[in-house]
Amino acid sequence: MELELRHARIVVTISNSGSISAGAQELGLPQPSLTAQLRRIERAVGGDLFVRSRSGVTPTELGARLVPRLADLVRQADEVMAEALAGSAGPLRLGSTEWTPPTLREALQAALPDAVVQTRTLNPAAALDAVRRGTLAAALVPQVPGPAFGGALGDGGGDDEPALARSLIVREPVWLAVPHGHPLTTGGPVDPAGLVELADRCGLAWVRSSPDHWFHTVERRVLEAGGRGPDRVLHHVDSHQEAMHWVRDQGVAALTTPSGALPGVALVPVTGTARVELVLRWRGSAVSHETLHALVDALRAYYCAYARSRPAYWTWMRRHPAEFPELRRHLPSPVAA
Template sequence: MDVEIRHLRMIGAISEAGSLSGAATRLGLTQPALTRQLQRLERAFGGMLFHRDRNGTRPTALGELVVQRVRVLVPSVDELIQEARQHGAPLSDGPARIRVVAHPTPLPGPITEHLHELAPEADITLRQERSGQTAMELLAGGAADLGVLAEHPGMPLDRPPGVTVHTIATEPLFIAVATGHSLANEFEISLADLSEENWILPQGLEIRCAEYLRGICANAGFIPRIAYRLDSFNAREFLRRGLGVMLAQATFRLEEGISVRPFAGARPDFRHILAFRTDSPLTPLTDTLVSSAIRAYWAKADQAPVYRSWLSRTDELAG
């Protein structure tokens, strides 16, 4: 007989259940029917796969070898089938899997919401990845379909083969301080005035962002003292308590006890991007998702009064 994937599933079920009766229940078969199929499989494999007695079933030496292979082969075949179905039909034809990898920016939420609207039957998952290079590797390797990412134009992420990148917006980074800080109400902060401050960096942030901070501080004549590397919750708590200062996206959602101000010479150095795997099921939706991301970004910007003021002043100076 030819061994099919359903036969391998049956072997796996017998191994996991530890008895023919338990496996038959899982598989929706009668025990005699399962016994007959197992006997045919054992003839195909050339020996007994399970010892059977009144205490249940346990693999023979040959059975253990087959069971080990089944544990690898069945999940791999399932994944292959799912990916083949995903690539073979448009999203509107049925459920699909969409895997998103994202940086902590304002865009993952609106983009994911829009994906649910475009593909209501899809299985959509998202993982936050602080390393942009890791995110690009996931896309290039086929482990993700869409990246909602950010980069510094002076330190761009790699563009691996098979990944296309679309710029959504470029914004400045501002300075976040406690509302009780002496500079909290200034329209613009001089970086040189922060030379004695303790600086906060989010925990796990990739090295190039620390390099960016050191670069702008070096231009202001000092080396920043990076005292704290904290998760988002603790970073905000340290800010409120005046224990340090940190860079913040201009679209940073204002919170009680925290003030976000531009610094002198701030420029659009923080670029929001969408990165697509070129053979992903999202390829037909690229233009729609890019347009949606642009609208979502500027909606967030409109909710940031300090950023709006900075944009207005920048436009006036440019004019």
């Protein structure tokens, strides 16, 4: 096997992150896949690059010699790509999941005044495939960490596909959406184990995600925490936006992330649910460091601007800043509980 730039990036990512598991998370790959790729790289260079232990990895003597040179190779490749991109007059195409508000495209364009920003809405698997094929520069997609949910949603690339880099924008809670003014909004956080029974007592029917929608697995896990799912399901939807229209117009209940809510819909915190991560994904050095920094900062600032439009959620974020460490630069001083 001949060494390629992506192999150098794998080694450098493992070294910088301190463990194979952390490196797999950073690259958006299953840990067994990354381990197998590292073994092939080590066979190609003639020896182990890292000593594995429960606490992480440390470079071997060979690794101490080669990792800095591989890191320099990655840095130079990124500089070459940045220089090439700086002279490109083509548009910067960005994907997102569920929906793309016009204000989001405007915020990204303002953050990148020298580029022509184009946006596209598509499902997570299609967005990641478009990034791999180069038809999108980057995509904002949801994922739920942990084996219970299968790791990155829609990211089923094989060993020979290019690894996609990632930057976490925010971890969103999964909350209950009910019609505006519903009594449940005054009772504080609810326990997922009693969520279905609570909705039944309030006479609330449900809308749920279609089985092929990315949120279905998350939703099923939360709604079945008490041993059974809801009996009264009126409709299955294919987007958060459709679900929120049903909540607002038909007076039903649904689960959602706060960024999926609409005016006229109230959010009720649900304790202990899995967090949906909104992650920016891109292919290797296809986007310059300067552009990535501007994109990540603009996305986090936009998320906070959105949260301010949802007073209950904004107050929650300010009372629980430890749950939103990526947004700390954009969050004001915490408020008292």
